[in-house]
Amino acid sequence: MDAQEPKTPTAWRDITPDAARRLVIAAVEAFAERGYHATTTRDIASRAGMSPAALYIHYKTKEELLYQISRVGHLLSLGLLTEARDGAGPPAARLEAAVRAFVRWHAEHHTTGRVVQYELGALGPEHYAEIVDLRRTTEGVIRSIVTDGVAAGDFDVPDVSGTTLAVLSLCIDVARWFNPDGRRTPDEVGELYAGLVSRMVGARTA
Amino acid sequence: MDAQEPKTPTAWRDITPDAARRLVIAAVEAFAERGYHATTTRDIASRAGMSPAALYIHYKTKEELLYQISRVGHLLSLGLLTEARDGAGPPAARLEAAVRAFVRWHAEHHTTGRVVQYELGALGPEHYAEIVDLRRTTEGVIRSIVTDGVAAGDFDVPDVSGTTLAVLSLCIDVARWFNPDGRRTPDEVGELYAGLVSRMVGARTA
Incomplete structure (x- = not known):
């Protein structure tokens, strides 16, 4: 399925800090590709170029x-x-x-x-x-x-x-x-x- | 999310044998609940009250x-x-x-x-x-x-x-x-x- 969308959709531009915004963008892509249940926080962190521990600072789950x-x-x-x-x-x-x-x-x-x-x-x-x-x-x-x-x-x-x-x-x-x-x-x-x-x-x- | 639907939707009544039909119904429910990627053939078989080997007779994947x-x-x-x-x-x-x-x-x-x-x-x-x-x-x-x-x-x-x-x-x-x-x-x-x-x-x- 097509999942193309501008890399930084305007929707997320007000999310700060930058790391939190990157995580949201990575999560949207991962959920769209594989579905929510088949995606792990590790997948999302890695897609955002971050460690699972760094993700945890911004989102607990x-x-x-x-x-x-x-x-x-x-x-x-x-x-x-x-x-x-x-x-x-x-x-x-x-x-x-x-x-x-x-x-x-x-x-x-x-x-x-x-x-x-x-x-x-x-x-x-x-x-x-x-x-x-x-x-x-x-x-x-x-x-x-x-x-x-x-x-x-x-x-x-x-x-x-x-x-x-x-x-x-x-x-x-x-x-x-x-x-x-x-x-x-x-x-x-x-x-x-x-x-x-x-x-x-x-x-x-x- | 609501996933209620008649137990044997009319859509599947022509699928035979009975085991193949039960597997299709089980698969629809499982995919709806957890998404395709997070569902295993084992989940589907077990939901249909069958073994993974029995599923394999009807559907290879x-x-x-x-x-x-x-x-x-x-x-x-x-x-x-x-x-x-x-x-x-x-x-x-x-x-x-x-x-x-x-x-x-x-x-x-x-x-x-x-x-x-x-x-x-x-x-x-x-x-x-x-x-x-x-x-x-x-x-x-x-x-x-x-x-x-x-x-x-x-x-x-x-x-x-x-x-x-x-x-x-x-x-x-x-x-x-x-x-x-x-x-x-x-x-x-x-x-x-x-x-x-x-x-x-x-x-x-x-």
Whole structure:
């Protein structure tokens, strides 16, 4: 499976110190290649050019690394959606902006996206609960734009919660199939999907 | 992560003898729980209540089991789509029937769907090529219904290949998020999605 992604994805640039950031990047690659359960902390340390003891300074367990990856990934994509929701313009424009940003994120960080989605069940109970909470918040942001559009009479949505779920699902699945060597750039997929989602909500402009 | 699925999913009922079928079911469960790379043939045999030697009679390698799961899964869902494409009625009705069936399949066989999607990269080169070919055929079936609808003037689709990809992606991702204890039945999700896809293709009836 393709696991190509920029060597230092923008997602991780705020993780300090440098060693902690290198470990996160190494962990994403290792989890994507072999799966979480088949990866050891030794594998991750060696991939980052560090000793297991050096890894231990930053992350006590493999699960802590997975949690860090999930947390940062969810917070960043949630930030993009929140920005789009709070932007200027009518609901249709804000929904399109949200979809463009969310899709681009999943295309650009497809390796991270796969790890975060596929290994969700490997998180410990507290971390899992925290990530599920972030996912509910993310869903809430999309739902609020859809609800705004319905209230304004701009959207025609018989099932707001089901449609919100479908919009999220469509965008998230970009991480599964996106291929950086493929026909479409992240921006092009974002543009295509913004139009499709406008249709899904029956936006008047569509 | 939830991995609940009927003990003998209909997907496997045609695999004979009984021991081979039990091994496939055990493999799906094991791969879903721990990932392909962290599962051994010994784990699978023991889960099926068999010895490693007995497993070896039916499947020479773990990869052969994964291939069997992928092949049967893809052939069955392709069969459902082909049936819908070749059915009676205008393109809009055939597309809705295809989406209903494909979504229901991914909801009912969500554990299998996850394994097939997440572990695609673990197939050997020949098996991988064969599965990719089945996926192209699957995509072709959806695309042909969309093309029929455009030709008949029933659909308005600026980007047939991109829209086809999005429709497939939306349906496939049901396997990731579907929860049998959740609010919606497979039929309800199928119905919702049939309506959303009609909108995505700008079907006149929508």
